[in-house]
Amino acid sequence: MPRPHRPTIIDVAHAAGVSKSLVSAALRGDAGVSADSRRLVEQAAARLGYRTNGWAQRLASGRSNLVGVLLTDLRNAYHTDIVNGIEDAAAEAGYGVILSHGRNDPGILRARLADLVGLGVDAVIAVTARLGERDLADVAGRLPLVVVGRPATVPDTAGWISNDDETGARLAVEHLLSAGHTRIAYLYASDRPAAVARRDSYRATSGATGLEFDERDDGIRRLVDAVRSPAGPTAVFTANDRLAVSLLARAADEGIDVPGDLAVVGYDNTELAELMRPGLSSVDQPREWMGRTAMRHVLSMLGGEAPQRDIAEPTLVVRASSRSSDDRPGAGGHGATLGSRPARCGE
Amino acid sequence: MPRPHRPTIIDVAHAAGVSKSLVSAALRGDAGVSADSRRLVEQAAARLGYRTNGWAQRLASGRSNLVGVLLTDLRNAYHTDIVNGIEDAAAEAGYGVILSHGRNDPGILRARLADLVGLGVDAVIAVTARLGERDLADVAGRLPLVVVGRPATVPDTAGWISNDDETGARLAVEHLLSAGHTRIAYLYASDRPAAVARRDSYRATSGATGLEFDERDDGIRRLVDAVRSPAGPTAVFTANDRLAVSLLARAADEGIDVPGDLAVVGYDNTELAELMRPGLSSVDQPREWMGRTAMRHVLSMLGGEAPQRDIAEPTLVVRASSRSSDDRPGAGGHGATLGSRPARCGE
DNA sequence: CTGAAAGCGCTTACAG
DNA sequence: CTGAAAGCGCTTACAG
Secondary structure, eight states: OOOOOOOOOOHHHHHHOOOOHHHHHHHTTTTSOOOHHHHHHHHHHHHHTTOOHHHHHHHHHHHOOHHHHHHHHSOOTHHHHHHHHHHHHHHHHHEEEEEEEOOHHHHHHHHHHHHHHHHTTTTEEEEEEEOOOOHHHHHTTOOOOOESSSSSSSTTEEEEEEEEEEHHHHHHHHHHHTHHHOOOEEOOOOOHHHHHHHHHHHHHHTTTTOEEEEETTHHHHHHHHHHHTTTSEEEEEESSHHHHHHHHHHHHHHHTTTTTTTTTESSOOHHHHHHHOOOOOEEEOOHHHHHHHHHHHHHHHOOOOOOOEEEEEEEEEEOOOOOHHHHHOOSSSTTTTTTTTTGGGTT | OOOOOOHHOOOOOOOOTOOOOHHHHHHHTOOSSOOHHHHHHHHHHHHOOOOOOHHHHHHHHHHEEEEEEEESSSTTTTHHHHHHHHHHHHHTTTTEEEEEEEETTTTHHHHHHHHHHHTTSSEEEEEEEEHHHHHHHHHHHHHOOESSSOOOOOOOTTTEEOOOHHHHHHHHHHHHTTTEEEEEEEEEEOHHHHHHHHHHHHHHHOOOOEEEEEEGGGGGHHHHHHHSSSOSEEEEESHHHHHHHHHHHHHHHHTTTTTTTTTEEEOOOHHHHHSSOOOOEEEOOOOHHHHHHHHHHHHHHHTTOOOOEEEOOOOOOGGGGGOOOOOOOOSOOOOOTTTTTTGTTTO
């Protein structure tokens, strides 16, 4: 494909019989260009198949009108709504969005963050907890950076949409307590801040039964074994849905009835939670809102305001996996309609 | 944050006491720059915290070394391995990757495709079947475009990594036939080319039993009802895993045993297939390979070669959802180790 | 409302 | 192996 000399604004100017700056002004939609001139320019541009050269535009204007979004990985359904929220808010403000992901690897994450900055975006939203303060601070010193999630620390030069893991875990455990469970376990698989916060809140709420299982140490198997013993747990709160789903599979394999023998509550309320049988109770986060809010922070920082912090309030969605038999509605365990709003929280 | 005059190569040149072009050459890693000069320049650059301005570089060089990747949506786990394949091949060739997604909406998809082109990437890989030939041809006339998937038509100005849906469906149905099933149903939810190709191949292989169910027309419910009738299906092949999972949930709700009452085989072998109980048999596609191959096509087109077409050969992964009781191995239904390679296909 | 000039920060030939 | 010049295609003031 011998690129046939892509037309420039000079070509359009010639074709329209006007000056180059008029073309620029007209194309940018600058007010103060007569309707006639504008039409003239637009027609000439269309006739020549003119497309503005983004690199030149950005070099000359000094702004890209682009925000880079960095995701921990592509696999996590949790990200989707956040990205949509960001994109909607960005589009409303005339910004484009560039996506990148770190394959769940801190090294790759760091490299992608650098790529994004090198690309020349105006700001970055990092939807990940796996970036160190050093890396975050480095970028935040250069351009507006907003973190979505719960890393160990976020430099105060960056904006931050934080999870309220304490409340989320409390909602889950209180729900199980109010269903009569007294021996509630916690299943986790990492020492990341969110998992630790959930655990601490679990301990404070459940009365620290000592029933904690680390999947990195074969926790699911040990948990399932424990369920069979007399003083074993009758319910479990897991650090995320992924773990809960693996647990459900194992329980099914081992003939353990959920919720009969073991009630289960997960975290994140991903698409999976609704598809599983039994349906998985899970703590939901306002993901769309988190995305929109992150973009709002970006815009305010771009406008020169200081970085802020916002906290996302979780809610609990109850499904069959934690429903006691006496309040089980009908056959299935759908319950998607249940408790998707804060209303259910305190119950 | 008062941007403190970001240093340019001119600043670096002054600091290093050399000319601006030497800085450019050294920074680009141009051979033919003495080791001493290079060190001098690099040190000065590091000292000043110099970062190359991507927009200027791309404007001046005329290339971005960036390929845009457009995904149907972010939710589909199917995409992940493809993207990884693309990124690995791109990195090896010195290219960066920019991600975009269309939220499963043809209009948004089209807009994002235009955004990518407007951004100024060197080439585009469209991992979607939801773009019309018009849109594809429009882009393919401008820069190298490679399509991954199975749209209705792909202009021959574009490269193409196509699914072999015929073979995939045949593998699934033959597997069910060889397990003794004679009344095999097909469950689908769209008329997209891939679904149609799978259906046609299903018909040809299964002997067209007429047991076809469209989920847009309450197909899952009707299928489950049919299973209970004397001449109802004893097995079903679904157009994708998502449908299969919904079916498994419904079957569980209705007390239908899988695979006892109904054997199920899905398509795509997403992560879900392995997590479900019973584990879901599914047709696998070589996603990583598809991504790498797409990038290889891009590079060859960038090198002036004509667009080509490649076909991805599917394989079948058998899990508990379609395993007859006499060959069920032990308790569970994991079987992730089974048939993940072509070896199993012909059986 | 319109036009000529300078400049954004690089790279690309092209002399030395 | 190194330096001065021109140019990539826009935008931004700034006169008219």
